[in-house]
Amino acid sequence: AQSVTQLDSQVPVFEEAPVELRCNYSSSVSVYLFWYVQYPNQGLQLLLKYLSGSTLVKGINGFEAEFNKSQTSFHLRKPSVHISDTAEYFCAVTLNNAGNMLTFGGGTRLMVKP
Amino acid sequence: GAGVSQTPSNKVTEKGKYVELRCDPISGHTALYWYRQSLGQGPEFLIYFQGTGAADDSGLPNDRFFAVRPEGSVSTLKIQRTERGDSAVYLCASSLTRGMNTEAFFGQGTRLTVV
Numbered sequence A: 001a002q003s004v005t006q007l008d009s010q011v012p013v014f015e016e017a018p019v020e021l022r023c024n025y026s027s028s029v030s031v032y033l034f035w036y037v038q039y040p041n042q043g044l045q046l047l048l049k050y051l052s053g054s055t056l057v058k059g060i061n062g063f064e065a066e067f068n069k070s071q072t073s074f075h076l077r078k079p080s081v082h083i084s085d086t087a088e089y090f091c092a093v094t095l096n097n098a099g100n101m102l103t104f105g106g107g108t109r110l111m112v113k114p
Numbered sequence B: 001g002a003g004v005s006q007t008p009s010n011k012v013t014e015k016g017k018y019v020e021l022r023c024d025p026i027s028g029h030t031a032l033y034w035y036r037q038s039l040g041q042g043p044e045f046l047i048y049f050q051g052t053g054a055a056d057d058s059g060l061p062n063d064r065f066f067a068v069r070p071e072g073s074v075s076t077l078k079i080q081r082t083e084r085g086d087s088a089v090y091l092c093a094s095s096l097t098r099g100m101n102t103e104a105f106f107g108q109g110t111r112l113t114v115v
Helices: none
Strands: A003-005 A010-014 A019-021 A024-026 A031-038 A044-050 A056-058 A064-068 A073-078 A087-095 A108-113 B005-007 B010-013 B019-024 B031-037 B044-050 B053-056 B065-068 B075-079 B088-095 B110-114
Touching (some): A003 A087, A019 A108, A024 A073, A044 A056, A073 A087, B010 B019, B031 B075, B044 B065
Antiparallel strands (some): A031 A044, A056 A064, B005 B019, B019 B075, B031 B044
16 A cells, blocks of 8 residues: 655745655555645645656646655655745645545645745 | 535534535546545545446445445435544545546535534
8 A cells, every 4th residue: 555754744934935845655556646735725726746757747836846766755846935825735646547546645734934 | 616516514413413425526527536634634535436336435434434426426425323533524526537637626625523
């Protein structure tokens, strides 16, 4: 079975600073990787996903993530955050025959301060 | 509305009671998923429907939980003899197909509180 670990439960950062949210996964087979964002009182929204090809994936709102197979990581980055990026971020994986049956990490709360 | 709709948004019930949670997926989406999100945790997969049939129910925690999708559109998650540990946000998602190139769209969830 696969699992996902998000190492930081909370990440405080000042506005316009860079940020990295860490995600590590474990699986004995190939997986697909996702980052979702959950704004207060809203549903989960897909930020980006890695299925195959280039290991650097660009998503919405200026976010990007890099798949590192040797380190089993899929860290999310943004070079300059905004107050509006304050939200809960979830990393998720699924197996290649499992559709959108996702295994989520515990989430990281990004708190952007002015 | 164009998104996934879940009703009710909040449900408070007494321990031992039966509850039903409803999910209206995006029109035309054949795949439908239920997840449960406990406080401070990430969502956990419960069950997946492809059309009318439950293609994978491996995430249902026990036989008190059951879900149906009789016409391949609206789905209902049913919980019998509710327990305080069932308190969580129940999320529904739908996608056009089960393929990985189709995005899953999530509803805002139903917050279930068992007192």
